[in-house]
Amino acid sequence: MQRRDFIKASGIGLGVLLLPAYGRVIAAEELVGKLDVGLKKRLADTAMTAAKADGATYCDVRIGRYLRQFVITREDKVQNVVNTESTGVGIRVIANGTWGFAASSDLSADSVARAARQAVQIAKANSKLTTEPVQLAPTEGVGEVSWATPIVKNSMEVPIKDKVDLLLGVNAAAIKAGADFVNSMLFQVNEQKYFASTDGSYIDQDIHRIWAPMTVSAIDKATGKFRSRDGLSMPMGMGFEYLDGRKEDKVSLPGGVVSYGNSYDMLEDAAAAAKQAREKLKARSVKPGKFDLVLDPSHLWLTIHESVGHPTELDRVLGYEANYAGTSFATLDKWKSKTFKWGSDKVTIVADKTQKHSLGAVGYDDEGVKTQRWDLIKDGILVNYQAIRDQAHILGLEHSQGCCYADSWSSVQFQRMANVSLEPGKQKLSPADMVKDVENGIYIVGDGSFSIDQQRYNAQFGGQLFYEIKNGKITEMIEDVAYQIRTPEFWNACVAVCDQSDYRMGGSFFDGKGQPGQSSAVSHGSSTARFNGINVINTARSLG
Amino acid sequence: MSIYSEADAKAILDKVIKLSKADECTATLDGSIAGNIRYALNAVSTSGIISDAELGVQVAFGKRVGTATINEFDDASLEKVVRRAEELARLAPENPEFVPAIGKQKYGASTTWFEKTAAITPEYRAGVAGDSIGPSKQAKCIAAGFLSDSARFSAIANSNGNFAYQTSTNVDFTCTVRTEDGTGSGWVARNLADVGQFDAKSEIKIAVQKATASKDAKALEPGKYTVIMEPAASAGLISFMMFGFDARQADEGRSFLSKKGGGNKLGEKLYDERVTIYADPADPVAGVLPWDNEGLPRERTPVITKGKVDYLQYSRYWAKLKEKKAIGQPGNLIMVGGDKSTMDLVKSTKKGILVTRTWYIRMVDPQTVLLTGLTRDGTFYIENGEIKYPIKNFRFNESPVIMLNNIEEIGKPVRVGDDESPFVMMIPPLKIRDFTFTSLSDAV
Numbered sequence: 001m002q003r004r005d006f007i008k009a010s011g012i013g014l015g016v017l018l019l020p021a022y023g024r025v026i027a028a029e030e031l032v033g034k035l036d037v038g039l040k041k042r043l044a045d046t047a048m049t050a051a052k053a054d055g056a057t058y059c060d061v062r063i064g065r066y067l068r069q070f071v072i073t074r075e076d077k078v079q080n081v082v083n084t085e086s087t088g089v090g091i092r093v094i095a096n097g098t099w100g101f102a103a104s105s106d107l108s109a110d111s112v113a114r115a116a117r118q119a120v121q122i123a124k125a126n127s128k129l130t131t132e133p134v135q136l137a138p139t140e141g142v143g144e145v146s147w148a149t150p151i152v153k154n155s156m157e158v159p160i161k162d163k164v165d166l167l168l169g170v171n172a173a174a175i176k177a178g179a180d181f182v183n184s185m186l187f188q189v190n191e192q193k194y195f196a197s198t199d200g201s202y203i204d205q206d207i208h209r210i211w212a213p214m215t216v217s218a219i220d221k222a223t224g225k226f227r228s229r230d231g232l233s234m235p236m237g238m239g240f241e242y243l244d245g246r247k248e249d250k251v252s253l254p255g256g257v258v259s260y261g262n263s264y265d266m267l268e269d270a271a272a273a274a275k276q277a278r279e280k281l282k283a284r285s286v287k288p289g290k291f292d293l294v295l296d297p298s299h300l301w302l303t304i305h306e307s308v309g310h311p312t313e314l315d316r317v318l319g320y321e322a323n324y325a326g327t328s329f330a331t332l333d334k335w336k337s338k339t340f341k342w343g344s345d346k347v348t349i350v351a352d353k354t355q356k357h358s359l360g361a362v363g364y365d366d367e368g369v370k371t372q373r374w375d376l377i378k379d380g381i382l383v384n385y386q387a388i389r390d391q392a393h394i395l396g397l398e399h400s401q402g403c404c405y406a407d408s409w410s411s412v413q414f415q416r417m418a419n420v421s422l423e424p425g426k427q428k429l430s431p432a433d434m435v436k437d438v439e440n441g442i443y444i445v446g447d448g449s450f451s452i453d454q455q456r457y458n459a460q461f462g463g464q465l466f467y468e469i470k471n472g473k474i475t476e477m478i479e480d481v482a483y484q485i486r487t488p489e490f491w492n493a494c495v496a497v498c499d500q501s502d503y504r505m506g507g508s509f510f511d512g513k514g515q516p517g518q519s520s521a522v523s524h525g526s527s528t529a530r531f532n533g534i535n536v537i538n539t540a541r542s543l544g
Numbered sequence: 545m546s547i548y549s550e551a552d553a554k555a556i557l558d559k560v561i562k563l564s565k566a567d568e569c570t571a572t573l574d575g576s577i578a579g580n581i582r583y584a585l586n587a588v589s590t591s592g593i594i595s596d597a598e599l600g601v602q603v604a605f606g607k608r609v610g611t612a613t614i615n616e617f618d619d620a621s622l623e624k625v626v627r628r629a630e631e632l633a634r635l636a637p638e639n640p641e642f643v644p645a646i647g648k649q650k651y652g653a654s655t656t657w658f659e660k661t662a663a664i665t666p667e668y669r670a671g672v673a674g675d676s677i678g679p680s681k682q683a684k685c686i687a688a689g690f691l692s693d694s695a696r697f698s699a700i701a702n703s704n705g706n707f708a709y710q711t712s713t714n715v716d717f718t719c720t721v722r723t724e725d726g727t728g729s730g731w732v733a734r735n736l737a738d739v740g741q742f743d744a745k746s747e748i749k750i751a752v753q754k755a756t757a758s759k760d761a762k763a764l765e766p767g768k769y770t771v772i773m774e775p776a777a778s779a780g781l782i783s784f785m786m787f788g789f790d791a792r793q794a795d796e797g798r799s800f801l802s803k804k805g806g807g808n809k810l811g812e813k814l815y816d817e818r819v820t821i822y823a824d825p826a827d828p829v830a831g832v833l834p835w836d837n838e839g840l841p842r843e844r845t846p847v848i849t850k851g852k853v854d855y856l857q858y859s860r861y862w863a864k865l866k867e868k869k870a871i872g873q874p875g876n877l878i879m880v881g882g883d884k885s886t887m888d889l890v891k892s893t894k895k896g897i898l899v900t901r902t903w904y905i906r907m908v909d910p911q912t913v914l915l916t917g918l919t920r921d922g923t924f925y926i927e928n929g930e931i932k933y934p935i936k937n938f939r940f941n942e943s944p945v946i947m948l949n950n951i952e953e954i955g956k957p958v959r960v961g962d963d964e965s966p967f968v969m970m971i972p973p974l975k976i977r978d979f980t981f982t983s984l985s986d987a988v
Binding site: 077078079080081082083084099101105122125126129130131160164180181217219221222223224225226228318319320321322323324326327329331410412449450451452453454455456457458460462480482484486515516517535537539540541542543544 | 580582584585587588589590591592594611613615632635636637639640641666670686688689690692718719720722726796797798800802803804805806814903904905906907908909910911912914916917918920937939941943945946949963982983984985986987988
């Protein structure tokens, strides 16, 4: 996850409000319009014709309009409301067996044709350094098709006033319940993406995402101690209906915690966050040691993301990300052996670009491949990776797995993480029943601090709420907890996963990768899971 | 897009200010030509040139503020962006923390433009890739690297008559070299304003040497060790600590610089007395623009002097409330040091660990700025002033506040860039006692 982007977008950190760095700012009413699909097709054909005329053997064109809206508040103040738009075209070609790319914000036919020719020119220039020509897995053209995120309420059509009223109401609820400070935000994204390729595809997609994060802080002036509790909402591939807070989407958990599924009651969570932040100020500091961990989906998503999602990205495995994000311990020999035990037999992890309400759900990826679902880890054994068209042959696949993405029309698309999720257990098991079996454990809810090495072995995770479990019962809230893992040992220590009825998704709006860096949004689902004998450290320190 | 001259930039900004019907108007115009080349597995993977420019307009009617940006600069576009900002301002709720635009300012001089950097060509970038890949191949290693360079201009103006313009250049180079069998990994990084000071051929030797020397690493028990932190290794920790220097957060009781019972720790001695850090836009090696995001002049500012906290960042609103002077937010951080190199510090070390770089640093507890992260790409055991053997990487859990209290020796500062930091930094190699490693990592 990319810290810098979040800090930039939220204004958290140095206390200065910065304009989110996403394109030009536009007025609210412009957020509901769309580019004419006929115009997009004509422009795409112009680009492809120009590229082929100059010698390209393949060409894809992405015409994108990326809309974002940010509403940022603290306590009783609106700090910023920003609407941004970025529109342009990115053209990728293969010439002389080599990729070339060029992009332009100018959508005139002349400019688009010029960019296509420039992409071919770059491909030809780079081909002098090419040792192996690009091998592109075949993808059949799908003709003119469209796909849209199944939303109920378009966030961009909801008046700003309603959003401001909601957030200020949330802040008031937190303050009333005992918070000293509260920051709350709404991030809304609409990617209007048109993809065309010389394979014969013309794909028009309308993608929506929403996130409503908040941080509630409590201060004990006498001791100088401060603690915060982040909201338990998750970014989702949904419209404004995510904020309906429906009863059926509320989940009552051990310790009196309420978590949320496919809709979020932000007001209710704000009040709970304030009470829990105050409780944290007085909670007992953990005694370090080995514990059985019971991890809620609102926490486990991030552990899945870092310790399974990233190391199964094929470009990392091959070494293409060695200089920045790193490589992977999940080397090809482990996969080829068909016996590498990533986890216990309770662990089946799937990649899925089709999952409803997920951040990564699209009809087709950014190289026109129909999205799909496949196993990465089956009954504990590593069985597959995440690969795109020019990597599929390395795995002996006849088709791409459809997980190619670019964060802007101006960025080159490359392999990005699909939604990667832990399958629920097959036996009926609730979180409350799971806790009953634990003698000496910690129940963790919400994501906190996270860090993992460049090959994805050693990781450390914090959380939002920690509860001690003694002899099958939650005894009290504890604090200063972080656990350290070695990835395969951790997943092999998974002894139980709750059933489907507990399945919920978490996710990241800002997953960073690549140089220059690109951000993508990705979800990770799971039910509550138990991991035995995990090393817990105490993170309290004294500055004297 | 090209690098606009001062006269061209002023002409655009003057038009914008004149177009505005709001009570006040502030405009910024920034543009850059940025090139890059990326390589991995000893071959070039991508390269490109991105030209971009952006005009930002912020207007206010009373305490209602609106902001809009655009990247077209014909008269119609200028009119459009001003009207859009005005429309957003009219829709916005009143901001009770509104502070009027700054008056006319005087800015000092700083050297930020180097012609040689602005003249970098695609051939030069390919040459850097070649200079990295060739020696790596020869040493049976695999290089993956990234060179990015930029030339940019920045101009600001407002309806109170303020105006400033300056150009700047930057080069950032990183290269990771791994042995073919994947058991060794080395790294080198250089951040400069003047590419004339950069020689890829000599830099790459460091990464190749570290890669081959780090093969067959031994495991040491986690615990507290004396460490020699190369400048890049401690820069991320020091930069992270600066997030706690916001005056408002400190006064509100949610920073490590908050005081028990209220108030902040400005003026208190929190670090070893050898720790002195300041900001100076005119630094000859790490120069930055002489104004900050709000147009406030950056001045030479003591941040920590002989271990004492000398600076908290006051926003203009918080400064007004607390009757303080708001000064420009630092763009660089310069830590004072001596003349010794990293290897000089190794020579004076009886037992210790040399850390090339740190990775994936994240906040664990803001109360104490406890950070976690890992060592990476060259970690070695030192005994009796010599590097004895490579060791496996460690995870650390350490606070930079504690780290800067446990100083044994400070070397000569060098310029460091960090992709997660907003600062250009001058950081010396540091010898630190009792640095806390909490677990081993198998990652190479």
